[in-house]
Amino acid sequence: MDTLWIILISLGVTVLFVLGVPIFLVIGFWVVGVSLVIDFTLANIGVTLYEGLNFFGLLALPLFIMTGDLIKSAGIAKRLSDFAYSILGWLRGGLAMASLGACGLFAAISGSNSATTATIGSIMHPEMTKGGYDPNFAAATAAAGGTVGIIIPPSIIFIVYGFLMNLSISDLFIGGLLPGLLMVVSMQLACWYVCQRNGWGHLIQLRLGRIIKTALGAWLGFFAILLVIWGIYAGAFSPTEAAGVTAGFCLFAGLIMRPFSRRFHGPEADDSGALPDHAGVLERLIIPGFSLRELPSIIMRSGQITGLLAPLIAVSVVMQQILSLLGAKAFVTDALGALGGYYAILLACMFIVLLAGTVLESLPNTIILAPILAPIAASIGVDPIHFAVIFLVGDAIGFITPPYGLNLYVASGITGIPYFRLLRYTLPYLLALMIAWLFIAFIPDLSTALLVHKGAGVFQVQ
Numbered sequence: 390m391d392t393l394w395i396i397l398i399s400l401g402v403t404v405l406f407v408l409g410v411p412i413f414l415v416i417g418f419w420v421v422g423v424s425l426v427i428d429f430t431l432a433n434i435g436v437t438l439y440e441g442l443n444f445f446g447l448l449a450l451p452l453f454i455m456t457g458d459l460i461k462s463a464g465i466a467k468r469l470s471d472f473a474y475s476i477l478g479w480l481r482g483g484l485a486m487a488s489l490g491a492c493g494l495f496a497a498i499s500g501s502n503s504a505t506t507a508t509i510g511s512i513m514h515p516e517m518t519k520g521g522y523d524p525n526f527a528a529a530t531a532a533a534g535g536t537v538g539i540i541i542p543p544s545i546i547f548i549v550y551g552f553l554m555n556l557s558i559s560d561l562f563i564g565g566l567l568p569g570l571l572m573v574v575s576m577q578l579a580c581w582y583v584c585q586r587n588g589w590g591h592l593i594q595l596r597l598g599r600i601i602k603t604a605l606g607a608w609l610g611f612f613a614i615l616l617v618i619w620g621i622y623a624g625a626f627s628p629t630e631a632a633g634v635t636a637g638f639c640l641f642a643g644l645i646m647r648p649f650s651r652r653f654h655g656p657e658a659d660d661s662g663a664l665p666d667h668a669g670v671l672e673r674l675i676i677p678g679f680s681l682r683e684l685p686s687i688i689m690r691s692g693q694i695t696g697l698l699a700p701l702i703a704v705s706v707v708m709q710q711i712l713s714l715l716g717a718k719a720f721v722t723d724a725l726g727a728l729g730g731y732y733a734i735l736l737a738c739m740f741i742v743l744l745a746g747t748v749l750e751s752l753p754n755t756i757i758l759a760p761i762l763a764p765i766a767a768s769i770g771v772d773p774i775h776f777a778v779i780f781l782v783g784d785a786i787g788f789i790t791p792p793y794g795l796n797l798y799v800a801s802g803i804t805g806i807p808y809f810r811l812l813r814y815t816l817p818y819l820l821a822l823m824i825a826w827l828f829i830a831f832i833p834d835l836s837t838a839l840l841v842h843k844g845a846g847v848f849q850v851q
Contacts, residue, residue, distance in 0.1 A: 470488070775836040
């Protein structure tokens, strides 16, 4: 009888999900309903909701989210995009490839896929359209580029994964560096091929002077990236401290640069960070920044995103407990174990992650599946850091895979192009990412080569 009620509750919340009810409420309704069915005390829900968020490492979450908003508002994101274009603009499809490169640079500061797509897409889509690219392809490029937002460190979802699986977040960040770069390069190759076939994009001359000028303009962005990567890799500070240091640096830089920007660029200057070709060295070193009056709205945007993620993390921890009581972990372990063999089990885990990623956002997907699949992968000898990267790359591919495809919705929202029109143009990027994913899965050194020691933070199989 209990099984029947659990099935009915699961079907009911699935209907709510399809109707557009927020995933936090969908999981919450399921948790409460199933708890009542199996006589699991409801008092536990309140305690676990609190304890689920009472973790110092999760403080990095709102700080990295705020960092992304700060660098966008300060004009740093536009400068990074200009730098990428100065390097790649001489190639056919160079502006689109620069958009993908800019996504990688932005991801190295913000750690969010949707923020990467929204920020770089809003900057580069109009430029690509004016530069002779198909508007649909330009929007799909921004959506695909956003997938690296959760892989290239710092990554919000790596923080959540490390919290759930008791893994070193620093090791996870380092493990995601080379795979993230591989994803960017693979998408750039696919982009070049498509643009070469269609003749899209205007070419610019490769000039060392232009590269140096745009690099000067993006110096604050480079400094922020190096600050995060050096600090974590050298052990100077933890990921949470890195988030605080980076957010503080971007806040200080944005505020301190505002008066200098008004003096050198004039009160009517472009706040996006765009500069004319004739701009001098001092003008390039100064970013638009933001004023104290704008700061509350920036913090509010970051707070809204954090307010969506934090309750979801908390309620999903309760969901994990209930799934364990129901024996879900043991069932999946037995089913996959019956396949036998390292590669068969690893490919089966990858298929489950990809399938779930097509219908779930990365956070609930990670919270629900990682505690089930990671111990199975560990039991066949997969390094925990390596599997975390495999898992989250599969999660990232789900951002441009229908029917969910969060990045496609974001790109559709900022460009006004219907969601379904973008699907065809994401296929080359999907193929490139799938190939890169297989390389990442079957070449462990891509994830572990930069680690000081392999198997760091190995968790205990529950």
